Amino acid sequence: MKSLARKLLWLPLLAAFFLTGCGTISTLGKLEDGAGAEASSMWDKWVEGNGDIAIATTWSRKVKAGLTVKDVEDAFGAVSAERNMRNVGELPLSEELESRTGEKQKFLKVYSYCAPATARLMVDFSPAMGAYLPCRLTVVEKEDGLWIYTLNMDMMVKMGRKLPSPLKEEAWKVRETIYQMMDRAASGDF
Numbered sequence: 075m076k077s078l079a080r081k082l083l084w085l086p087l088l089a090a091f092f093l094t095g096c097g098t099i100s101t102l103g104k105l106e107d108g109a110g111a112e113a114s115s116m117w118d119k120w121v122e123g124n125g126d127i128a129i130a131t132t133w134s135r136k137v138k139a140g141l142t143v144k145d146v147e148d149a150f151g152a153v154s155a156e157r158n159m160r161n162v163g164e165l166p167l168s169e170e171l172e173s174r175t176g177e178k179q180k181f182l183k184v185y186s187y188c189a190p191a192t193a194r195l196m197v198d199f200s201p202a203m204g205a206y207l208p209c210r211l212t213v214v215e216k217e218d219g220l221w222i223y224t225l226n227m228d229m230m231v232k233m234g235r236k237l238p239s240p241l242k243e244e245a246w247k248v249r250e251t252i253y254q255m256m257d258r259a260a261s262g263d264f
Contacts, residue, residue, distance in 0.1 A: 104235050112233040116226070131229060133253070135260035137213075137220035143181060146213055146220065149259035150185055157251040159187045162208050168215075181215035187252070192244040196230075199241055206230070209252050211259075222256045 116130045123129030137146060154161060163186040168179040188208035196203045211224045227249040231237065237245055258264060 106232050106234065106236050109233045112228055116229070116233075131226050132223050133226050133256060134221055134223045135256050136218070137222060137260045138262050139219060141220070141260075141262050143183075143213060143220065145262060145264065146222065146259040147185075149262070149264035150187075150211065150255050152264045153251065153255040153258055154187055157247070157254070159189050159209075159248070159251050159255075162186045162188045181213060181220065183213050185211045185213070187211070187255070189244070189248050189251075192241075192248050195241045195244060199237065200235075203230070209248065211252065211256060222260055224252055224256050227252055 120127060120130035151161070153159075165184040165186075167184065168182040171177075171179045171182075186208040187210075193207050197207070206225065209225070209227075211222055214221045214223060231242070231245050231249050236242075
């Protein structure tokens with residue numbers, strides 16, 4: 075059944091492809107190698123997530139039991155220092171909600187990081203990429219413990235227009251840094 079549903083979901087994409095003609099063909103030639111596979115992976119996550127676009131466009135990791143928020147923050151700090159990413163801000167949402175309501179909240183905090191030179195290159199390449207700046211990791215307390223969420227940066231480096239050098243190499247460094255921050259913080263590797 076899943077296979078049939080998946081095939082049926084491709085029908086609108088195929089129709090759009092044939093209806094837009096040369097524009098689609100021209101654009102396909104400008105994409106990074108593997109863009110189709112990344113789009114397909116995101117499509118699968120979107121379907122599995124019952125249409126939740128956030129599930130399709132993010133990475134997530136459950137934090138290992140026994141690790142604290144401080145452990146996660148220490149890992150973020152260690153990886154960002156190793157890889158030359160700047161902490162450019164934090165948004166302690168649960169703390170803010172507690173001060174507004176007077177009620178204890180589940181932990182929720184957004185951490186922002188940036189590689190300024192890479193950000194400049196990316197925005198020069200595509201001003202719309204400014205909407206994705208800075209890179210963010212969010213720690214969310216759920217019933218089963220802490221989770222880390224961040225944007226799936228493979229969309230940026232694998233799915234779009236081909237990135238010119240040195241932007242491509244710098245974008246990969248940022249992608250790897252954010253992935254390592256999430257992965258190492260979740261596993262307690264700091």
